[in-house]
Amino acid sequence: MGRAEAATTAWFAIRFGRSEYGIFDVFADDAGREAHLAGPVTQALLDAGGSVFAGAPLIQEFDVLADKLPATSSGEPVTKALLLTFKAKAGHESQVAQFLRDAQAVVEREPKTVAWFAIRLDDGHFGIFDVFPDNGGRFAHLTGHVP
Structure with missing residues (x-):
């Protein structure tokens, strides 16, 4: 659908x-x-x-601040994901938003991160949603530069 x-x-x-x-x-x-x-x-x-x-x-x-959209022709199935949410310190919301936008360049270089989204929820809350083909891809991301 x-x-x-x-x-x-x-x-x-x-x-x-x-x-x-x-x-x-x-x-x-x-x-x-x-x-x-x-x-x-x-x-x-x-x-x-x-x-x-x-x-x-x-x-x-919610609003998407930055993204790495999945390649439509990769054909690689997506079976693993991460959802991280957090609240910015009061007065630091713009710095958190910029940090997430800047992280996009790092994530673009991760071949096993199929898709990645930095999001602004509400009331100072932010998050990251990213997906991987397998546990190996997820582990590579978790031990990479963004975390």
Whole structure:
């Protein structure tokens, strides 16, 4: 479903634990995000909510500060990911945002980091979402220059 939406730049179905799942998707602009939220993927989630989910899906909007988009022709499956969230010290939000933007150049040189997103959530919270083909790729990133 998500692949059929032209405005969806990247879409990932993720598993957090035994029975907790999520979707991470990004868009070029607010219009693309709004079209997605009004589209069939969101409607399917809301329709299935009561029958298969323990609670209503939580949809959180955020801004992408920097990215390494997945190569469409790589064909390499993505099976491992990391999600890191953190809060900036009060008054240091712009420095954290710039640090994340600067990290993009380092991540671009990591061949096993298939996709990487630096995000600004809300109220001084930031995060990084990145994906890898396997545990080796994830380990290489964790022992690389960004961490």
